[in-house]
Structures are given as structure tokens and as C-alpha cells.
Amino acid sequence: MVVKSELKLIKNLQQKKYRNEKGLFVMEGAKAVGELLESGFKAYKLFSTGEELSGSKISQVENISMKELKQLSSLKNPNGVLGVFYKRPSARVDIDGxxxxxxxxxxxxxxxxxxxxxxxxxxxxxxxxxxxxxxxxxxxxxxxxxxxxxxxxxxxxxxxxxxxxxxxxxxxxxxxxxxxxxxxxxxxxxxxxxxxxxxxxxxxxxxxxxxxxxxxxxxxxxxxxxxxxxxxxxxxxxxxx
Amino acid sequence: MVVKSELKLIKNLQQKKYRNEKGLFVMEGAKAVGELLESGFKAYKLFSTGEELSGSKISQVENISMKELKQLSSLKNPNGVLGVFYKRPSARVDIDGxxxxxxxxxxxxxxxxxxxxxxxxxxxxxxxxxxxxxxxxxxxxxxxxxxxxxxxxxxxxxxxxxxxxxxxxxxxxxxxxxxxxxxxxxxxxxxxxxxxxxxxxxxxxxxxxxxxxxxxxxxxxxxxxxxxxxxxxxxxxxxxx
The missing domain is CATH 3.40.1280.10 (SPOUT methyltransferase, trefoil knot domain)
Known part of the structure; x- marks a missing residue:
């Protein structure tokens, strides 16, 4: 189930102001979400309509209905998975190459x-x-x-x-x-x-x-x-x- | 003034089917319309809110209001000129280079x-x-x-x-x-x-x-x-x- 505060958070994260304030962003799609997880991005919250998240061990996936996903998604045709992630922290930039x-x-x-x-x-x-x-x-x-x-x-x-x-x-x-x-x-x-x-x-x-x-x-x-x-x-x- | 039949034609030309049937297409913007004219595209009809068409000698420009242009245009912010052009005829293809x-x-x-x-x-x-x-x-x-x-x-x-x-x-x-x-x-x-x-x-x-x-x-x-x-x-x- 999606609670109201989560729905509101995800809608707000469509705006840059809120993404900066919260340090979070939204990624959609099983493949893209899986790639973020594999490359070390930390998930704040994951939602799935039952779609498997490839190549990653996730314990905390909230199963939701397609109707609920449609409420959360910014896509016309949401495709099974939506993840809220922590933005990558600022890092020192080395010029290597x-x-x-x-x-x-x-x-x-x-x-x-x-x-x-x-x-x-x-x-x-x-x-x-x-x-x-x-x-x-x-x-x-x-x-x-x-x-x-x-x-x-x-x-x-x-x-x-x-x-x-x-x-x-x-x-x-x-x-x-x-x-x-x-x-x-x-x-x-x-x-x-x-x-x-x-x-x-x-x-x-x-x-x-x-x-x-x-x-x-x-x-x-x-x-x-x-x-x-x-x-x-x-x-x-x-x-x- | 834009007559009803022209308005209908231009709306229809947003669809490929009509563009093929009529052999016409719509281009917007003074610069782009001017470039088509200079490169030999034949105009079927030109509309302008007063914007000059650069580098071309056009006799047949219909002056219209911004309100009328907005009705014709497919752009959120139409920019002064809209032209209906004949599509380029099929030509023999030479491989030169x-x-x-x-x-x-x-x-x-x-x-x-x-x-x-x-x-x-x-x-x-x-x-x-x-x-x-x-x-x-x-x-x-x-x-x-x-x-x-x-x-x-x-x-x-x-x-x-x-x-x-x-x-x-x-x-x-x-x-x-x-x-x-x-x-x-x-x-x-x-x-x-x-x-x-x-x-x-x-x-x-x-x-x-x-x-x-x-x-x-x-x-x-x-x-x-x-x-x-x-x-x-x-x-x-x-x-x-």
C-alpha cells in the first residue's frame, strides 16, 4: 500500500527544489532501478507491481497495484517498478584521463x-x-x-x-x-x-x-x-x- | 484574414495522411520559412503577423493577427510567420560522394x-x-x-x-x-x-x-x-x- 505521505513526497520530487531539499530522486523501470542498486546508489523506498528487480538482493520492496503505481508515476505507461533514491553525495573530482x-x-x-x-x-x-x-x-x-x-x-x-x-x-x-x-x-x-x-x-x-x-x-x-x-x-x- | 477552409487545411496537415494526400506541409517561423523559399520550395500560402520574410521577394503574404496565427499554429508560442509549402517532388538519386x-x-x-x-x-x-x-x-x-x-x-x-x-x-x-x-x-x-x-x-x-x-x-x-x-x-x- 502507498501511504499519503509517500504519494505526496514522490509528486514533490518531480520538482528540483524538493529534490535538493530532501536529497532524493525518483527512478522508474525495473532495469534502470536495478542498475542504480548495483552501482551503489542507496534506495530510500522501492515500489513494485510484482516485477522482479534483476541482479540485486532487495528486502524492502513494497508491493503495490498497477493503479497505485499509476498514481505515483510521471510516465504515461509506468512499467512495474519505481524507486526513490538518495542522490549521490558530492565527491572530490580527480582528473584522471x-x-x-x-x-x-x-x-x-x-x-x-x-x-x-x-x-x-x-x-x-x-x-x-x-x-x-x-x-x-x-x-x-x-x-x-x-x-x-x-x-x-x-x-x-x-x-x-x-x-x-x-x-x-x-x-x-x-x-x-x-x-x-x-x-x-x-x-x-x-x-x-x-x-x-x-x-x-x-x-x-x-x-x-x-x-x-x-x-x-x-x-x-x-x-x-x-x-x-x-x-x-x-x-x-x-x-x- | 484566415478563411475557414484554410484553417481546416492547416489543422489537417498536422497528420501525415493529409500531407501525403495534398502534397503540402506547414513550416513555422520567419527564418525557416525564408530558408525554404530561398532554396526553391514553392509556397502554397504564407501568413504573417507583420514579421518580415528575410531575403526573399514575396508578393503573396496574407497579413493576419496574432490571435489568428495562434489558431493556425501547432506551437505554444507561434513566432510571426507560418507557411504552407508544396513537398519536394521525388527526384532521381545520384550517388555523388x-x-x-x-x-x-x-x-x-x-x-x-x-x-x-x-x-x-x-x-x-x-x-x-x-x-x-x-x-x-x-x-x-x-x-x-x-x-x-x-x-x-x-x-x-x-x-x-x-x-x-x-x-x-x-x-x-x-x-x-x-x-x-x-x-x-x-x-x-x-x-x-x-x-x-x-x-x-x-x-x-x-x-x-x-x-x-x-x-x-x-x-x-x-x-x-x-x-x-x-x-x-x-x-x-x-x-x-
Whole structure:
């Protein structure tokens, strides 16, 4: 059974304000919830309509009806499992190899795709400026396809972080040096900018190198989407490592 | 003034069935409508709240109020201009350089992003299997950011097309040969598959080469999103040309 206070908590957790206040977030789906559990995220509460949670030993699962799950879920078609989790605590960021830093990325689908890309390319740490969209937003979580369990995501003051950073900082710009022919070290920080405005001036001034993806089509073409650009930069970094 | 029959037509054009029947589609926004006009798309009807249509000589623009535009528009915040256009007629497909072919891509955002990528990388022709999402869908048009004006998109029977194709066919697969080290000719067909199922068996059998993007993270990671994978493949093709 779902008690009223739990229903209210889960509804409230759709808002960033409450997620920050409570230090909790909601993940839906047996596979994604199972992956969080396996990667060490601590569950606050788990609900299931009978769906098995793969690969994990859970004692505290509340069995609920589909009708109850529909009340809790933010999905049109909830799929059997909903978990409330503690957010990952802040950790010290070590630059071991390459990391990615985002300067004000706003679209949940873009952030989710970038997390999935970090996972694919073995990028362990993703730094988000404080004004980047919240990675515990349900649309971001859906787009990550479970990758959030395998990438360490930290929100912080990006200016302070880059000032203190020891690895070289590579900012991505429309008119940056051609990434195909740039020299790339075996560690560094790759900074991706906001969808509309790119990298802000203050962050741009902290970049040691400015790199870009050459354009082969007509000059009237818009810039690349930030998630597809991240895909190309990470591929360039990894193909040479 | 907007007459009733026009209002009905524009509402109906939100459905693929009517777009096919009438051979028309709707584009919104001054910039995007201007780009279509400049690239030779023929307008059936243009509406404006007074917004200027950049870089084009239009005689037949119907001036309407914002209230009327809101009735016509599928956007929450319509932005001044709405055009009804004739779809691009079917054309013969020449393989001059590389082209991209899609086998059942379903997500409008993915198709829009892929069109934008083709534009960026100078891919002139995009072939879509008949079961690929309609490129004149409003969500696709929005995601292309105007690139639809510069890429020749043709829907056809992909099996027949590939059978008749003279250029080598490169299919993209999770377990394909590493694209970083594959030999790539200076022309060919790059085939991208459906979001959930990848390339269908029948199309897979028509591929001369199977290529893939190497994974650097943990093996439990999901495949890459089809749009980000297309970004990486096109970058690989172009960086070596």
C-alpha cells in the first residue's frame, strides 16, 4: 500500500527544489532501478507491481497495484517498478584521463544523451555548472538509459573549478581550431556550452585551447546540437588514445 | 484574414495522411520559412503577423493577427510567420560522394538531428525507408533548424534502392568493424538502423561492409543513440576525405 505521505513526497520530487531539499530522486523501470542498486546508489523506498528487480538482493520492496503505481508515476505507461533514491553525495573530482564539463546546458534530452555518451566513451566524471539542468530530472533520467548509474556527476561553480584545474581546458567553439588536426593530450577537461549561446565569456577566458568541428556543408547551416557535438569530440579524443 | 477552409487545411496537415494526400506541409517561423523559399520550395500560402520574410521577394503574404496565427499554429508560442509549402517532388538519386540511408528511424527528434548533421557535413541526399518517420512532421521540421531546405530527402523502398545501388553499402552495427580503422572509399551509402532494433535483417544482408563505433566504457552500456552515432560516422567519413 502507498501511504499519503509517500504519494505526496514522490509528486514533490518531480520538482528540483524538493529534490535538493530532501536529497532524493525518483527512478522508474525495473532495469534502470536495478542498475542504480548495483552501482551503489542507496534506495530510500522501492515500489513494485510484482516485477522482479534483476541482479540485486532487495528486502524492502513494497508491493503495490498497477493503479497505485499509476498514481505515483510521471510516465504515461509506468512499467512495474519505481524507486526513490538518495542522490549521490558530492565527491572530490580527480582528473584522471579526460572529463567533460557543461556550461549551462538546458535541455534535459541533451544532458541525458551526454551522460550516455560519457558512459559509452568511458568518461568517469561529468562536471555541471550550477545552472545546468538537474540530472535527476525525470526526462534526463529517461534519456540516460541507465548510464547515470555509471557516470559520476557533480554540480559546482564551474569558474572556480576551472581556475583550480590542473589539466588543460579545451573549450568548444564554432570557430575553434579544427579538432581533426588538434594535438590532444591524454588528459584534460572538455567544456561544452549552452544550446543557444555556447560557452559563456567568463568560462571562455579560462580555456587553454579553443577547438571546433569543421563544417563541410553550406555556411548558412546552424551550429551542431550540443549532444551531437559532444559525440564527435569524445570520439576524436578516444580514437587517438 | 484566415478563411475557414484554410484553417481546416492547416489543422489537417498536422497528420501525415493529409500531407501525403495534398502534397503540402506547414513550416513555422520567419527564418525557416525564408530558408525554404530561398532554396526553391514553392509556397502554397504564407501568413504573417507583420514579421518580415528575410531575403526573399514575396508578393503573396496574407497579413493576419496574432490571435489568428495562434489558431493556425501547432506551437505554444507561434513566432510571426507560418507557411504552407508544396513537398519536394521525388527526384532521381545520384550517388555523388556519400549519402545516408535510414532504415525505419522512428523518433522525430532523431530524424531532425540527422537532417541537421547531413547539412553540416555536406551530405546532399538522405534516403528514408518508407517506414521512417515523415520528415514533414512538425517535430522533425523544428529539430532540423532549417536544414531541411538544404538536404534532398527521398522516401522509397530501401531494399530495392540498395539492390540497385552501385556505391558500396556500409551498414552500422554494434559489433561492426571499428570505424576508426576501417578503410573508407570516397563514396558510398551509410545505413543507420531503427532506434530499438537496429538495421533489419533484410537490409543487413544488402550491406557490403558492417562498421561500428568502439566502446570504451563498461560493457553494460546501452548502444549509442542513432543521431549521436550518425554524428560520429559522418565525422569519420569526412575527416578522411
Amino acid at each position: 579526460w572529463i567533460v564539463a557543461l556550461d549551462g546546458v538546458q535541455d534535459p534530452g541533451n544532458l541525458g544523451t551526454i551522460i550516455r555518451l560519457c558512459d559509452w566513451f568511458g568518461i568517469k566524471t561529468l562536471i555541471c555548472s550550477n545552472d545546468t539542468v538537474d540530472c535527476y530530472n525525470s526526462k534526463v533520467l529517461q534519456a540516460t538509459m541507465g548510464s547515470i548509474a555509471r557516470v559520476n556527476i557533480q554540480y559546482l561553480d564551474l569558474t572556480e573549478f576551472l581556475k583550480a584545474s590542473k589539466g588543460p581546458v579545451f573549450g568548444t567553439f564554432m570557430d575553434g581550431e579544427n579538432i581533426h588536426t588538434s594535438k590532444l593530450p591524454n588528459k584534460g577537461v572538455l567544456v561544452m556550452g549552452n544550446e543557444g549561446n555556447g560557452i559563456s565569456e567568463i568560462i571562455g577566458n579560462l580555456c587553454d585551447y579553443k577547438v571546433g568541428i569543421p563544417q563541410f556543408g553550406e555556411k548558412s547551416t546552424e551550429s551542431l546540437n550540443v549532444a551531437t557535438a559532444t559525440a564527435i569530440f569524445l570520439n576524436e579524443i578516444k580514437r587517438r588514445s | 556519400w549519402i545516408v540511408a535510414l532504415d525505419g528511424v522512428q523518433d522525430p527528434g532523431n530524424l531532425g538531428t540527422i537532417i541537421r548533421l547531413c547539412d553540416w557535413f555536406g551530405i546532399k541526399t538522405l534516403i528514408c525507408s518508407n517506414d521512417t518517420v515523415d520528415c514533414y512532421n512538425s517535430k522533425v521540421l523544428q529539430a532540423t533548424m532549417g536544414s531541411i531546405a538544404r538536404v534532398n530527402i527521398q522516401y522509397l523502398d530501401l531494399t530495392e534502392f540498395l539492390k540497385a545501388s552501385k556505391g558500396p553499402v556500409f551498414g552500422t552495427f554494434m559489433d561492426g568493424e571499428n570505424i576508426h580503422t576501417s578503410k573508407l572509399p570516397n563514396k558510398g551509402v551509410l545505413v543507420m538502423g531503427n532506434e530499438g532494433n537496429g538495421i533489419s535483417e533484410i537490409i543487413g544482408n544488402l550491406c557490403d561492409y558492417k562498421v561500428g563505433i568502439p566502446q570504451f566504457g563498461e560493457k553494460s552500456t546501452e548502444s549509442l543513440n542513432v543521431a549521436t552515432a550518425t554524428a560520429i560516422f559522418l565525422n569519420e567519413i569526412k575527416r578522411r576525405s
